[in-house]
Amino acid sequence: MDLQAGQxxxxxxxxxxxxxxxxxxxxxxxxxxxxxxxxxGESIDRVRETYQQSMVYLAHANGVKDDLxxxxxxxxxxxxxxxxxxQAEIEPVLVRMGLAACLDLPARVLSFGQRRRxxxxxxxxxxxxxxxxDEPLTGLDVRGxxxxxxxxxxxxxAGGMVVMTTHQPLRLQGVDTVMLQIGPVMQVDGSVSAxxxxxx
Amino acid sequence: MWRFLLTVIRRDLLLAARRKGDxxxxxxxxxxxxxxFPLGIGADPEQLRRVAGGVLWVAALLASLLSLQRLYAxxxxxxxxxxxxxxxxxxxxxxxxxxxxxxxxxxxxLLVIAPLLGLxxxxxxxxxxxxxxxxxxxxxxxxxxxxxGAALTLGLRGGGTLLTLLILPLYVPALIFGxxxxxxxxxxxxxEAQLSLLGAFMGLCLLLAPxxxxxxxxxxxx
Numbered sequence: 001m002d003l004q005a006g007q008x009x010x011x012x013x014x015x016x017x018x019x020x021x022x023x024x025x026x027x028x029x030x031x032x033x034x035x036x037x038x039x040x041g042e043s044i045d046r047v048r049e050t051y052q053q054s055m056v057y058l059a060h061a062n063g064v065k066d067d068l069x070x071x072x073x074x075x076x077x078x079x080x081x082x083x084x085x086x087q088a089e090i091e092p093v094l095v096r097m098g099l100a101a102c103l104d105l106p107a108r109v110l111s112f113g114q115r116r117r118x119x120x121x122x123x124x125x126x127x128x129x130x131x132x133x134d135e136p137l138t139g140l141d142v143r144g145x146x147x148x149x150x151x152x153x154x155x156x157x158a159g160g161m162v163v164m165t166t167h168q169p170l171r172l173q174g175v176d177t178v179m180l181q182i183g184p185v186m187q188v189d190g191s192v193s194a195x196x197x198x199x200x
Numbered sequence: 201m202w203r204f205l206l207t208v209i210r211r212d213l214l215l216a217a218r219r220k221g222d223x224x225x226x227x228x229x230x231x232x233x234x235x236x237f238p239l240g241i242g243a244d245p246e247q248l249r250r251v252a253g254g255v256l257w258v259a260a261l262l263a264s265l266l267s268l269q270r271l272y273a274x275x276x277x278x279x280x281x282x283x284x285x286x287x288x289x290x291x292x293x294x295x296x297x298x299x300x301x302x303x304x305x306x307x308x309x310l311l312v313i314a315p316l317l318g319l320x321x322x323x324x325x326x327x328x329x330x331x332x333x334x335x336x337x338x339x340x341x342x343x344x345x346x347x348x349g350a351a352l353t354l355g356l357r358g359g360g361t362l363l364t365l366l367i368l369p370l371y372v373p374a375l376i377f378g379x380x381x382x383x384x385x386x387x388x389x390x391x392e393a394q395l396s397l398l399g400a401f402m403g404l405c406l407l408l409a410p411x412x413x414x415x416x417x418x419x420x421x422x
Contacts, residue, residue: 028286029285029421029422052287057286059283060279061278061282063282065280076207079204079206080283081204081287082203082204082288083203106218
């Protein structure tokens with residue numbers, strides 16, 4: 001299967017069906033036993049550097065360090081991707097994610113949902129083309145979910161790509177959404193069950 | 201690449217600065233173990249001088265094991281290891297950065313404390329100087345090889361014990377040449393040969409260890 005720029009791939013399936021494993025294969029963290037993940041037509045093993053430059057992966061674990069403040073966390077996240085981001089660039093993004101009150105607090109004292117927001121802010125600051133999101137809505141409140149929906153719409157409309165899993169209903173009007181069903185359909189409307197091993 | 205390497209180092213130093221208790225433990229352990237020996241074997245300066253090199257080196261090896269268990273474990277737990285591996289840079293740069301940061305946090309303070317502990321063992325000034333030089337060449341070996349062990353035992357239950365069994369044998373060359381350098385000075389033979397061999401071993405570790413560590417890290421998140 002293929003994913004084009006400006007499309008969102010919604011991976012669905014019951015617990016333990018392999019949604020996370022699928023996303024990890026796409027991100028290059030796991031190696032497929034058969035098949036190949038391609039980026040712009042080339043195997044991601046061959047173009048790893050370019051691919052990882054254009055891709056961000058939000059896993060179950062947020063990768064947020066408890067002892068650092070949200071600003072430091074995002075700054076280091078960008079630095080690890082080889083990007084330099086100053087505080088003035090990061091703070092508006094964190095404020096947008098609803099973290100205005102805790103910019104200087106260590107992430108240890110933040111709630112689970114707030115740490116999720118820090119991780120999402122890292123994603124935004126990276127400016128990557130492809131977002132791979134594993135349950136991005138976990139722990140977010142109603143306004144957080146609405147904010148993420150807005151982010152997804154903006155990103156996809158700007159020509160970005162998203163591959164994501166979620167168990168929550170998403171309002172994605174006007175977004176070119178591709179559905180991928182892993183395992184039997186549970187309650188969803190549009191579904192396909194094809195072996196998926198390619199994203200471009 | 202440089203930004204990535206510097207970010208990894210800066211990140212670990214920042215985290216260490218926020219959690220002083222964690223890394224000071226291994227320094228205190230080093231001081232404690234070394235200080236036990238004069239109490240245990242008596243205050244005869246001749247005898248103390250003879251064991252000084254070996255005691256200080258063994259204590260340094262054990263202290264490094266104490267600090268290595270957490271090298272990758274915390275990052276593995278909170279998911280930041282995955283994020284670092286997903287960076288565009290190869291995993292060996294990550295391993296190198298982590299080893300450098302570990303050396304700055306663990307090895308460098310050891311160099312400062314060692315001369316004081318050398319005095320406890322009645323070491324003459326030239327032997328203390330050699331001890332510091334030997335530690336300066338040898339402690340990076342501990343950080344580099346330790347990284348291999350920490351990466352290989354990542355996510356295992358009882359990984360700490362396994363790490364000890366896995367890494368201590370690899371430390372043996374550093375121990376022999378490092379302690380031998382101090383003994384050489386005491387015996388009046390000079391330490392150049394031992395220090396050169398220690399330097400060669402360090403060079404070998406610098407070449408191979410980050411590469412092996414990087415591969416082990418990739419496997420551990422697969």
